[in-house]
Amino acid sequence: MNPADMFTQVGSVIASVMFAWAMFKQYCPYSVQEYFDKYSKRAFTFVYPYIQISFNEFTGDRFMRSEAYSTIENYLGSRSSTQAKRLKADVVKNSQSVVLSMDDYEEVEDEFQGVKLRWASGKHISKTQSVSFYPVTDEKKYYKLTFHKRHRQLILGDYLNHVLKEGNEIKVRNRQRKLYTNSGSYWRHVVFQHPASFETLAMEAERKQEIVDDLVIFSKAEDFYARIGRAWKRGYLLFGPPGTGKSTMIAAMANLLNYDIYDLELTAVKDNTELRKLLIETTTRSIIVIEDIDCSLDLTGQRKKKKEDEGERDEKDPKPKLPKEEDSKQSQVTLSGILNFVDGLWSACRGERLIVFTTNFVEKLDPALIRKGRMDKHIELSYCSFEAFQVLAKNYLRLDSHHLFARIQELLGETKMTPAEVAEHLMPKTISGDAKVCLESLIGALEKAKEDAILKAEEEAKEKEKESARLKAEEEAKEKEREKAKAEEEAKEKAKAAEEAKEKDSSAAENAKKHAKDNGFCDNGNGELNNKENKQEGFSH
Ligand SMILES: Nc1ncnc2c1ncn2[C@@H]1O[C@H](COP(=O)(O)OP(=O)(O)OP(=O)(O)O)[C@@H](O)[C@H]1O
Ligand SMILES: [Mg+2]
Numbered sequence: 001m002n003p004a005d006m007f008t009q010v011g012s013v014i015a016s017v018m019f020a021w022a023m024f025k026q027y028c029p030y031s032v033q034e035y036f037d038k039y040s041k042r043a044f045t046f047v048y049p050y051i052q053i054s055f056n057e058f059t060g061d062r063f064m065r066s067e068a069y070s071t072i073e074n075y076l077g078s079r080s081s082t083q084a085k086r087l088k089a090d091v092v093k094n095s096q097s098v099v100l101s102m103d104d105y106e107e108v109e110d111e112f113q114g115v116k117l118r119w120a121s122g123k124h125i126s127k128t129q130s131v132s133f134y135p136v137t138d139e140k141k142y143y144k145l146t147f148h149k150r151h152r153q154l155i156l157g158d159y160l161n162h163v164l165k166e167g168n169e170i171k172v173r174n175r176q177r178k179l180y181t182n183s184g185s186y187w188r189h190v191v192f193q194h195p196a197s198f199e200t201l202a203m204e205a206e207r208k209q210e211i212v213d214d215l216v217i218f219s220k221a222e223d224f225y226a227r228i229g230r231a232w233k234r235g236y237l238l239f240g241p242p243g244t245g246k247s248t249m250i251a252a253m254a255n256l257l258n259y260d261i262y263d264l265e266l267t268a269v270k271d272n273t274e275l276r277k278l279l280i281e282t283t284t285r286s287i288i289v290i291e292d293i294d295c296s297l298d299l300t301g302q303r304k305k306k307k308e309d310e311g312e313r314d315e316k317d318p319k320p321k322l323p324k325e326e327d328s329k330q331s332q333v334t335l336s337g338i339l340n341f342v343d344g345l346w347s348a349c350r351g352e353r354l355i356v357f358t359t360n361f362v363e364k365l366d367p368a369l370i371r372k373g374r375m376d377k378h379i380e381l382s383y384c385s386f387e388a389f390q391v392l393a394k395n396y397l398r399l400d401s402h403h404l405f406a407r408i409q410e411l412l413g414e415t416k417m418t419p420a421e422v423a424e425h426l427m428p429k430t431i432s433g434d435a436k437v438c439l440e441s442l443i444g445a446l447e448k449a450k451e452d453a454i455l456k457a458e459e460e461a462k463e464k465e466k467e468s469a470r471l472k473a474e475e476e477a478k479e480k481e482r483e484k485a486k487a488e489e490e491a492k493e494k495a496k497a498a499e500e501a502k503e504k505d506s507s508a509a510e511n512a513k514k515h516a517k518d519n520g521f522c523d524n525g526n527g528e529l530n531n532k533e534n535k536q537e538g539f540s541h
Pocket of ligand 1: 240249360423
């Protein structure tokens with residue numbers, strides 16, 4: 001048979017088979033088709049030695065993008081860029097890096113512990129019925145993993161875990177961090193791009209290292225927290241005067257650990273229920289921040305006040321009062337709501353979270369709120385030390401040393417200036433950026449601050465003296481008044497005693513008279529008593 005005849009015959013056989021298949025599809029009942037489909041697939045898998053697993057892009061009714069799909073996409077990214085011929089590119093991290101993934105219907109190979117496997121990308125397309133000029137197509141993308149069935153155990157266990165772990169790590173590396181703020185009961189976010197870092201943070205090197213170590217240890221301690229049975233969370237309380245770097249440190253923490261920030265504005269939260277809802281919506285690897293917690297709520301007295309109010313209500317009116325209009329507008333988040341937020345509920349959330357409170361007045365806060373276990377680490381940020389100044393000088397002026405440093409060190413030891421103020425003086429003052437001008441400006445400000453502090457101390461001493469003199473005078477006046485009152489009291493006492501004595505005398509005289517009368521004496525009109533019997537006796541004589 002010549003090749004032309006052979007092709008003609010093969011062609012006609014294929015055409016006949018296709019015709020028969022089309023007829024079968026067209027006229028055979030659906031149930032028979034399904035039956036046929038099922039058994040043909042079973043027969044195929046019986047002889048086909050490979051296993052296939054599909055990971056669809058969308059899962060569930062809510063049309064949520066599958067986490068596994070995006071993790072696998074990240075995992076396959078680097079392999080795709082070296083093997084696939086058609087790639088898709090996406091830009092992340094504020095247009096700073098390009099992430100590649102394989103295009104549809106591409107294949108890449110992978111190897112795990114000597115076992116070869118194959119990943120393929122594909123999509124199901126279904127046309128949806130809609131009243132539109134253009135047909136709407138519904139694409140469902142998927143990744144398909146194919147491997148030999150003798151490696152089933154290894155692939156389903158270790159390999160898939162390895163894919164998810166590595167994919168997640170790549171996702172975290174590539175993700176854009178976000179700064180969330182709450183507006184009522186939901187979070188809004190912007191891309192978080194604060195440049196602060198622990199290197200640029202002005203504080204003593206030793207303390208800084210201690211905080212960095214603490215954070216890094218925490219972020220790697222998943223197994224440790226699971227072993228000791230505690231939720232993977234850590235609380236930080238940052239306190240100190242305004243402008244000492246509390247907010248800057250939070251940004252540095254987020255940059256160090258690559259965490260998102262949830263900046264919680266408590267005054268915008270209506271009540272504890274809303275607070276709970278917001279908390280549940282926070283994601284893992286995040287820092288939840290409540291700035292100026294002492295100003296956000298009356299956390300110091302709220303618990304006490306509430307109890308007092310309840311006590312009063314119990315006494316006077318057993319029915320609960322409706323909130324007044326002005327009360328209902330204010331936040332009704334309570335201290336116990338916050339405490340639950342910090343430990344109770346939070347423990348139920350998966351993944352690592354840091355919570356940071358900042359305050360200018362740590363002594364104002366309820367001890368229950370900041371006890372260890374809730375706020376595990378208390379960090380004081382204080383006025384600028386010389387070591388902190390050196391960091392600022394290096395950041396702002398690129399200076400490691402300068403002959404004016406000695407004077408600055410002396411002045412910083414004698415006066416209080418916040419790092420924010422110091423930094424302000426180190427900002428470029430001339431177009432040439434002369435460091436000396438900045439340092440002199442700082443020295444001038446420090447000298448002035450020192451003079452002001454001396455004047456203030458003198459003023460305060462005078463005030464104190466005046467106050468103590470005033471108090472002394474007041475005390476003396478009070479003492480005099482007390483003495484006067486005492487003398488008056490004594491005089492009154494004396495007069496009363498004399499009155500009583502007089503009364504006593506007159507009543508004694510009265511008694512004596514009565515007694516005399518009873519015994520036969522009578523008053524002779526001259527105040528003398530005469531004995532009646534004696535008189536009678538005299539008459540008789
Ligand atoms: N320790 C510091 N290191 C570096 N810069 C600092 C430091 N402290 C303050 N600054 C600078 O001062 C500015 C204000 O600091 P920051 O907002 O962090 O202060 P804060 O302690 O949060 O103040 P507040 O209590 O008013 O919120 C920042 O922009 C930062 O540049
Ligand atoms: Mg701040």
